[in-house]
Amino acid sequence: MIITDDVCYRALVARDTRFDGVFFVGVKTTEIYCRPVCTAKPPGRDRCRFFTSAALAEQAGFRPCLRCRPELAPGHAPIDTTRTIARTAAARIEAGALSDGGSLEDLAASMGLSSRQLRRSVREELGVSPVELAQTNRLLLAKRLIAETQLPMVQVAFAAGFESVRRFNALFRSHYRLTPSSLRRPSSTAPATGCLRLVVAYRPPLDWNAMLRFLAARAIPGVEYVTGVTYHRTVGIGEHRGWLSVTPVADRHLLAVDIATALAPALPSLLVRLRNLFDLDARPDVIAGHLALDPLLAPWVKHQPGLRVPGAFDSFELGVRAILGQQVTVRGASTLAGRIARQFGVAIDTPLPCLNRITPTAGALSAARMSRLTGLGLPNARAESLRALARGVASGEIDIEPGVDPIAVVARLVELPGIGPWTAEYIAMRALRWPDAFPAGDLGLVKASRLKSAKALGMAAERWRPWRAYAAMYLWESLRTPSE
Numbered sequence: 001m002i003i004t005d006d007v008c009y010r011a012l013v014a015r016d017t018r019f020d021g022v023f024f025v026g027v028k029t030t031e032i033y034c035r036p037v038c039t040a041k042p043p044g045r046d047r048c049r050f051f052t053s054a055a056l057a058e059q060a061g062f063r064p065c066l067r068c069r070p071e072l073a074p075g076h077a078p079i080d081t082t083r084t085i086a087r088t089a090a091a092r093i094e095a096g097a098l099s100d101g102g103s104l105e106d107l108a109a110s111m112g113l114s115s116r117q118l119r120r121s122v123r124e125e126l127g128v129s130p131v132e133l134a135q136t137n138r139l140l141l142a143k144r145l146i147a148e149t150q151l152p153m154v155q156v157a158f159a160a161g162f163e164s165v166r167r168f169n170a171l172f173r174s175h176y177r178l179t180p181s182s183l184r185r186p187s188s189t190a191p192a193t194g195c196l197r198l199v200v201a202y203r204p205p206l207d208w209n210a211m212l213r214f215l216a217a218r219a220i221p222g223v224e225y226v227t228g229v230t231y232h233r234t235v236g237i238g239e240h241r242g243w244l245s246v247t248p249v250a251d252r253h254l255l256a257v258d259i260a261t262a263l264a265p266a267l268p269s270l271l272v273r274l275r276n277l278f279d280l281d282a283r284p285d286v287i288a289g290h291l292a293l294d295p296l297l298a299p300w301v302k303h304q305p306g307l308r309v310p311g312a313f314d315s316f317e318l319g320v321r322a323i324l325g326q327q328v329t330v331r332g333a334s335t336l337a338g339r340i341a342r343q344f345g346v347a348i349d350t351p352l353p354c355l356n357r358i359t360p361t362a363g364a365l366s367a368a369r370m371s372r373l374t375g376l377g378l379p380n381a382r383a384e385s386l387r388a389l390a391r392g393v394a395s396g397e398i399d400i401e402p403g404v405d406p407i408a409v410v411a412r413l414v415e416l417p418g419i420g421p422w423t424a425e426y427i428a429m430r431a432l433r434w435p436d437a438f439p440a441g442d443l444g445l446v447k448a449s450r451l452k453s454a455k456a457l458g459m460a461a462e463r464w465r466p467w468r469a470y471a472a473m474y475l476w477e478s479l480r481t482p483s484e
Contacts, residue, residue, distance in 0.1 A: 099161030205306030221338030385418030
C-alpha cells in the first residue's frame with residue numbers, strides 16, 4: 001500500500017481495523033499520536049500528521065495516546081517482527097487455534113516459531129498471554145451461545161473451546177460473577193434437530209443480492225450452492241465436518257446462520273470465516289462516501305449501496321479457484337473446481353443432495369499426480385501451478401490466511417509458476433481480505449473503466465485508495481447492469 005496523507009485520512013475516518021498498524025496519526029493540537037482505530041473523534045484533516053511507524057511519530061515529538069495505546073497496534077512491515085507475530089497469533093487464536101485440542105506449541109510451529117517466542121511476542125504487544133487471550137475469546141463465545149441458543153451447558157462449554165465443564169463454570173464465576181445458567185434467556189429459540197442457529201451482525205447497508213450473485217456464479221459444484229436468498233455450503237474444519245446455510249433476517253441488520261451441530265466444536269473458526277466471506281466488518285458508508293467522489297464510480301456507487309467484497313470461507317479453496325479462473329470463463333472455472341472437488345474432496349451427506357463434497361485440502365492436492373489433474377481437463381501449466389500453491393500452503397511456506405502481510409504474500413505468490421500479478425492480487429483481495437488489492441490487468445475492469453489500457457486503469461485507481469478492491473467490485477458490477 002502506498003502511504004499518502006489523503007489515503008491515511010480516509011482510513012482513519014473509517015476506523016477500518018485492516019489498517020491498524022499500517023500507519024499512525026499525530027494530532028498537532030494535542031501532540032498525541034494514535035492508531036487509526038482509536039475511538040476518539042477523528043480530528044480535522046488539517047490537524048493530522050501521518051507516520052508509517054510509532055518510532056517516527058515519537059521522533060517528531062508526539063506522545064502515545066493513552067486510550068488506543070499505539071504500542072498494541074499490529075504491524076504490517078516485515079521488519080516489525082514482534083507486532084506481526086502478535087497480530088497473526090491473535091487472529092488465529094480468535095479463530096480457535098488453541099481450542100479443540102490445539103496447543104500453543106502447534107500454533108507456534110505453524111508460524112515457524114518456538115512457543116517461548118510466541119508467548120513473549122503476544123504478551124509484549126497485547127499485555128496478556130496467548131492462553132489468557134484464548135480464554136477471553138472462549139468466555140465471550142460461551143456467553144453468546146447461552147444467550148442465543150438452547151444448547152445444554154455441557155455442549156456450550158465444549159463448543160466454546162473449554163476442555164472441561166468444571167473449568168468453564170469456574171472461569172465464568174471468576175470473570176463475570178455469575179453462573180452460566182443465570183444468563184440463559186427463557187425466550188431463546190430451540191434449534192431444529194441436528195441444527196444450531198446463530199446470528200451475525202453487520203453495518204448497513206449490505207447488498208445481499210449482489211453478494212449472492214457473485215458467489216453463485218463462482219460456486220463450486222458439490223461444495224457450495226445458492227438458492228433464493230440463502231447461501232449453503234459444506235464445511236470441513238480439522239476433523240469436524242458438516243454444513244451451513246446463511247439467510248438474511250428480515251428488517252434487521254443480521255444474518256441467520258444454521259449450522260450442523262457436528263460443527264459446534266469448530267464455531268470459533270467458523271464464525272470468523274463467515275465474517276470474512278461476507279465482508280461483514282466493512283464500513284460501507286465511509287467506503288462509498290470516498291468512491292462516490294470519483295466521476296467514474298459515482299453512478300455505480302449510487303446505484304448499488306452496500307456493495308461488499310466477497311471474501312473466502314476457505315483461503316486455499318479460493319487460491320485454487322483463482323488459478324482455475326485464469327484465461328477461462330467464470331462458468332468454466334467452476335466446472336473445473338467441481339471436478340477437482342469430486343476427485344480429491346471427502347464425501348459427505350447433507351440435507352441438500354447437491355452438497356456432497358468437502359473442499360480438497362492443500363495436503364490432498366499437493367500429493368496429486370499430474371496425470372490425475374490433467375485428466376480433469378487442466379492444462380499442464382495450470383496443474384503445476386495448483387500443485388505448487390498446494391505444496392507451499394501444506395508446508396507452511398506460504399500463508400494466505402487473513403491477517404498476514406499482504407504485500408509480502410503477493411510477492412511470494414508471483415514467484416510460483418503460473419501465478420502472475422492478476423492472480424496474486426485477486427487472492428489478496430478475497431482470501432487475505434486486503435481492501436486495497438487491485439487486479440489492474442483484469443480485462444473486465446479495463447472494459448468497465450472505458451480506459452485504453454491496464455496501465456491507464458492502474459493510474460486512475462490511485463485515487464481510489466485505500467479501497468481499490470471495492471472499486472473493482474463496482475466496476476465488475478457495472479458490466480452486469482446499467483446505472484440509473
